Amino acid sequence: MNVPALRSPNAALVLDLLRTADETGISRLELAERTGLTPQAVSKITARLRSEGLATEAGHRASTGGKPRTVLRLVPTAGYAVGVHLDRDELTTLLTDLAGTVVARRTRALDLGAGAGPVLDAVTEEVRGLLSGPTAGAVEPAREPAHERTPTLTPAVPTPAPAPTSVLGVGVAMPGPLDHRAGVPGRVTGFPEWEGHPVREELARRLGLPVVLDKDTNAAALGLAVRPAAPGSFAYVHLGTGLGAGLVLGGAPLRGDRTGAGELGHQTVQLDGPPCGCGGRGCLEVLCLAAVARGDAAGAARILGAGAANVVRLLDIDQVLLGGRLVLAAPEVFAGGVREVLAGLGLPAPVSVAGERDTVAEGAAWLVLTPIFGK
Amino acid sequence: MNVPALRSPNAALVLDLLRTADETGISRLELAERTGLTPQAVSKITARLRSEGLATEAGHRASTGGKPRTVLRLVPTAGYAVGVHLDRDELTTLLTDLAGTVVARRTRALDLGAGAGPVLDAVTEEVRGLLSGPTAGAVEPAREPAHERTPTLTPAVPTPAPAPTSVLGVGVAMPGPLDHRAGVPGRVTGFPEWEGHPVREELARRLGLPVVLDKDTNAAALGLAVRPAAPGSFAYVHLGTGLGAGLVLGGAPLRGDRTGAGELGHQTVQLDGPPCGCGGRGCLEVLCLAAVARGDAAGAARILGAGAANVVRLLDIDQVLLGGRLVLAAPEVFAGGVREVLAGLGLPAPVSVAGERDTVAEGAAWLVLTPIFGK
DNA sequence: TGCACTTTGGCAACAGCGTTGCTTAAGTGG
DNA sequence: CCACTTAAGCAACGCTGTTGCCAAAGTGCA
Structure with missing residues (x-):
């Protein structure tokens, strides 16, 4: 870790704050407060970012008795x-x-x-x-x-x-x-x-x-994690043609040793359940999709809820986000069902439907953008 | 993140290499290679560590044609x-x-x-x-x-x-x-x-x-994670008076948002199983302890294996370590049973018994030592 | 024995980073 | 109009690890 190694993280941090700032932008002093850097350092860093075309000045805040703060913005283009x-x-x-x-x-x-x-x-x-x-x-x-x-x-x-x-x-x-x-x-x-x-x-x-x-x-999950108000840790549970999850812990997606983390579909939730192609029995995906197939979305939601509860407990996370075609076909049924199961177990994690049509594709784009913002 | 912020991580990194080095110690050049720092920087850092009494020179390696490398060691006292x-x-x-x-x-x-x-x-x-x-x-x-x-x-x-x-x-x-x-x-x-x-x-x-x-x-889990040859990611499954787990991901223990991560005992593995005090049904702990109570250690091991498999799949981890009084009472039965379940599901994670009498107390001491080594 | 060669590791000068101290600029309000 | 407040830039500084150079300490061949 050499000295230039400081440069990118701090610049990335500032850039990320510019990105997640509200539409009015953010001033140098606010950046200094939120990064813990001195105003001088922020001036230097933002000057570099401006010269590289990544940031720009965009108006001023109202004065509070002195020189009004200059507002900075990310240059999205x-x-x-x-x-x-x-x-x-x-x-x-x-x-x-x-x-x-x-x-x-x-x-x-x-x-x-x-x-x-x-x-x-x-x-x-x-x-x-x-x-x-x-x-x-x-x-x-x-x-x-x-x-x-x-x-x-x-x-x-x-x-x-x-x-x-x-x-x-x-x-x-x-x-x-x-x-x-x-x-x-x-x-x-x-x-x-x-x-x-x-x-x-x-x-x-x-x-x-x-x-x-x-x-x-x-x-x-990455695409959801970079949203400005995203929780620090959550599980994104995706029920589409299959059942999978994306786990975000402390702001970063968990990929595991072989990119396989988030394998929720083959969680055993019924030790003596029906056999699954994976070699196990009572896999969450099999049970959940079977319930959907027989038109019992509420039942599927309860089964999904049990799986989500297992994840929430094992990882002690903040929130459960749902997505995928089957969920989007009956969002209230699934969100309500999962919410009910969690509440019944005394787990405070809020449940909401977050996945939309392009959630995966947008997240894919974030695979490229994310390093720029130090994520 | 200011410049002195570089100092501790690099010094901690060097100190950690001194700690995990084999008994012969480690030379400055080897430290440089393994840290990516220049030999000069390593000299500076080790000089500081020596002046602080944390490291010391301890003999020389055989020469390979020039000046023999000086071996450094951590001063444990x-x-x-x-x-x-x-x-x-x-x-x-x-x-x-x-x-x-x-x-x-x-x-x-x-x-x-x-x-x-x-x-x-x-x-x-x-x-x-x-x-x-x-x-x-x-x-x-x-x-x-x-x-x-x-x-x-x-x-x-x-x-x-x-x-x-x-x-x-x-x-x-x-x-x-x-x-x-x-x-x-x-x-x-x-x-x-x-x-x-x-x-x-x-x-x-x-x-x-x-x-x-x-x-x-x-x-x-922390105590096991700091051992020199420890895998980067593993689950420590503890079966004693209760059932719990410690999760280590990328070398660091996962605590979750409320220190509750690793809650394995109340994983639902039997949707229609017996009710548990936690509000759920078919909790792993209940089923596992019931099997032990009726003298069926092998059955308990298989149930535990299903729970371990859920964790291994969800987090895509390297290894499962077992510990706790009940496991230590029949180590081969539990290790073998869990291993068998994982193998049957095509999961390559090795299973071994790692927890011993003082595992927890030693890990507790590491809660204090760990920051010194940058962990 | 002597000398060329290799390798280690310290010294000095250097560049990059954020910080501190001070100054200038730009507003507000009596 | 002027004292006051706040923002933001300039210069000097301290700290880091780096590069370039050199002395020290061994090996091995003549």
């Missing part, structure tokens, strides 16, 4: 990130700015089981299309309106055409198991064709951009 | 720590040196249910006795042999009377729930008298030493 969500039957690609705001978005049908080759072809095509779109022409600036060139492109925000600038990288989220360090999937559930394919390397080569790979639930 | 284990029926107090080696040890019967007053009286008495013993006369040096003054004192190592020196603090481990930040127990299982009693503060005042309080399983 200083960088962009691509988020890719490889779901079992759908490919979502989106572009976010430095603040994580979605600038452009694409979707298309996908067969994940087709294997790495065709899927990576599709990803390459979608990312290229996204980047050559009108909103951030890093690769190939173009002026045509979105709907003429790329029918599926839907600008989420009517941004006044941000200047072309750098795309920092591509975050890819897909079902596990996989190794996020090596960027290589394992036997992706049901699709052994993926095992060992160097996805990160190949995509990085094709796109000429840094690529980060992670499990879908981890990405979703 | 540079500081001592007290570890206190408040078990339900027993009080263990021990003194360790800076390397964590037990120097002196005391035990006496205890009724934890008697409440904070009498128990803290006993702790105070034991700690004072320990410190005025012959091995480390910080409070009251004495020359009498151990067996004459303090019958229960058993020097673990025939140390040649280390010079009186500083006792860094007292670590206290007890059953939860409790708040390790405030140093205040909650409703200690079965003994509501403890709730809200300012244990840390009161002991610190009585003994005139810093006091750290933590849950027994967390302390045990």
